[in-house]
Amino acid sequence: MTSTTLTASDECCPLCYRRGEAGATWWVLRSSHRTSEGEVEYCYGRCGCLVILLAGELVKVTPGGPPH
Numbered sequence: 417m418t419s420t421t422l423t424a425s426d427e428c429c430p431l432c433y434r435r436g437e438a439g440a441t442w443w444v445l446r447s448s449h450r451t452s453e454g455e456v457e458y459c460y461g462r463c464g465c466l467v468i469l470l471a472g473e474l475v476k477v478t479p480g481g482p483p484h
């Protein structure tokens with residue numbers, strides 16, 4: 417396992433390294449759709465960061481904006 421691999425069940429944010437309590441769901445699946453390369457998933461963390469997964473592999477992390 418490498419540090420660049422993320423699944424929606426991981427509890428630690430790869431960008432800001434905040435994490436939830438044990439057993440808490442950190443990531444919320446916002447949307448997903450299938451492509452020819454696999455399933456793309458958009459997940460928001462509780463920290464506000466957005467991660468994009470392709471076929472279960474982390475492909476992009478976008479920092480969240482400041483809380484309202």
Ligand SMILES: [Zn+2]
Binds near residue numbers: 430434461
């Ligand atoms: Zn984060």
